[in-house]
Amino acid sequence: MFGANQPIIVLNQNIKRESGRKVQVENINAGKTIADVVRTCLGPRAMLKMLMDPMGGICLTNDGNAILREITVQHPAAKSMIEIARTQDEEVGDGTTSVIVLSGDILAAAQPFLAQGMHPTVIIRAYRQALEDMINVLRDEIAIPIDLNNREQVRDIIRSCIGTKFISKWAEMAVDIAEEAVKTVYIEENGRKEIDIKRYAKIEKLPGGRIEDSYVLKGIMLNKDVTHQKMRRRIENPRILLLDCNLEYKKGESMTNVEMMKEEDFSKMLQAEEEFVQKMCEDIIRLKPDVIFTEKGVSDLAQHFLVKAGITAVRRVRKTDNNRIARATGAQIVSRTDELKEEDVGTNCGLFEVKKLGDEYFTFITDCKDPKACTIVLRGASKDILKEIERNLQDAMSVARNIYLEPFVVPGGGAVEMAVSNALTEKSKSITGVEQWPYRAVVQALEVIPRTLTQNCGANIIRTLTALRAKHAAGEKNVGINGDTGELVDMTQLKIWEPLSVKLQTYKTAIETSILLLRIDDIVSGSKKKDKDTNQNAGMSEQSMQE
Structure with a gap:
């Protein structure tokens, strides 16, 4: 009871x-x-x-x-x-x-x-x-x-981590790459150390070539080409501008259709669009940049104004890549063109270049002064090998980072x-x-x-x-x-x-x-009544067949 x-x-x-x-x-x-x-x-x-x-x-x-x-x-x-x-x-x-x-x-x-x-x-x-x-x-x-100033001691520790990996045959090259990448992204501010290899040491895999051809690029490499064929593909000491807004006419978010009563309304609308894009481009041209990187699109009209001003544009850049370019060049990412200021322009880059590797175009931003961001270019016979080498290098860089953050072994x-x-x-x-x-x-x-x-x-x-x-x-x-x-x-x-x-x-x-x-x-663990449901469905389908 x-x-x-x-x-x-x-x-x-x-x-x-x-x-x-x-x-x-x-x-x-x-x-x-x-x-x-x-x-x-x-x-x-x-x-x-x-x-x-x-x-x-x-x-x-x-x-x-x-x-x-x-x-x-x-x-x-x-x-x-x-x-x-x-x-x-x-x-x-x-x-x-x-x-x-x-x-x-x-x-x-x-x-x-x-x-x-x-x-x-x-x-x-x-x-x-x-x-x-x-x-x-x-x-x-x-x-x-351990003494971080003793380079050979640091290299021995990274080398012993690589010893169990596939990349151990190219141990010296891997140690060089890991050490250089970690040193590049190392920042010490107010007694606090920061080594963010996941965000600022990007690995780019290019099938073809030998593994020995891999290297650390003290700058940024993107799988991108310029938006217009008349734009310059090589600029020394460029002024770089980073945007995360569209360089095209802004569509109304709630406005889906427009009713026009007269013929002139259409031409007025086109003119308004053109003026809007022209105003955006004038805001950019005012700062005299050489290269623009934007995370969004660039319209044909905007490309026309930029080509006339001798400005090169690269569009649809990933957010992560834009952050690395900002860190390497000293530029600030801007969301609105009318808020652009002189201090937003990055001038730490020595060379902007677009090269063709294999069938694809790659943009290189190199010769940066103290970049604090880098790209590791990996070459190898096939994608499977490159993936394994990437995993091995990530481990090697993590070990190097751990040593710099806590120098005990x-x-x-x-x-x-x-x-x-x-x-x-x-x-x-x-x-x-x-x-x-x-x-x-x-x-x-x-x-x-x-x-x-x-x-x-x-x-x-x-x-x-x-x-x-x-x-x-x-x-x-x-x-x-x-x-x-x-x-x-x-x-x-x-x-x-x-x-x-x-x-x-x-x-x-x-x-x-x-x-x-x-x-x-x-x-x-709760499990559904699968067997019961299955039997019911089977009975219903049999009944419908008889009918």
Whole structure:
């Protein structure tokens, strides 16, 4: 018998509900499955994955984020795992494969404790403590500060990031491009550093030519031609004007049709249009610019007035490209021609030129004084190769950016994971109660990185890891695995480094995601009555056929 105020909960019969231990085990299995997909993509001996998108396009890559972005999964926990690769890529731009592999193993480490009946909250508390200790050990004991003025040291770090990628054959060229691009867009104001490579270091892919022909253009390159064939295609020291308005007659927004009573009305209307366009062009000509870039259209009449004044116009420029031109040339983007002022004109550009490359025309704005924006021109045999090189370069530029923003590095090749694991295993002896077991398990899960590196290069996993543990127990903190040969090497000699910010983000993301998935004890999903509807429709169609 229910009480008067007692709520009655009725679950719809077509809502699926799974709860308890079963959900936790399923989430762990989903995490391990996603980790297994990208496990072979870690290290310099990484295998490539061939991905086909629904449109039939092909993507060849070993970038964890690019692989998981193309995979379609139904399980919600697997979707969370895929999301962390995207987070890692957006935050630091590298370590997307490591974070997935590590997260899969950290989840798996909890499985035996759940099977023994340990409460997930106890495991989570141990995981949080381990994460805090990992961050402290990384910052205080392992991180090495670097001198940003030592160019060779900076180049070594970028080179070690490229070592696992397709572009590693052209490592020197890639390091030059990444370093130059990041230095170009680097801005320091009031003690605050800003390196916006996504917005101001644009990559333009031109199929054809050799990969060695790629370079950084200290200026802007657009896939655009001038609007009129009589306009100049080469101007030295141009005065540049940027607009985001139409250079054509403004149509009435609410006025859809016009009624004319006399013949003269039509000619008056045409005259009004012409005067309007002429007024806009006069406002522009008054400032004597050489080149105009507008995000909207340029009418034939406006082109006529501009050609007479010797002004070159480029239309329908993307907003992002216009922002980069503004940053490179010192021009201001203006929305109305009647508000144009002398300070809106950009004069920092040394050369404006339109060239034909292959079948298309490209506009170049080069020789800028301190441009703070650049274009990376990539050449290569095919579009697939160019896409992979672009992904690799984005990673290299992100690593360079991380170093300039936080100049600390840690040894690569699994050395840092082994050092952290060794330090925290000692600390775990001082922890009392049942929490010490999950704490120790998550610390040992870090060994998945050196283990996967060993596995991917075909070395003996058990022997190599045992020898590596022994080296670290003896105090050799910088010893890691050579990803090409599987031998134990001092990473300072091999010059394999990783930025501290990438490692910190990897550990934080992997452990926080594992905690999030372990806290789930219920999955409820509502599904439509598909079967019932299908049967009804089938019955109706059969009846109509009989009639």
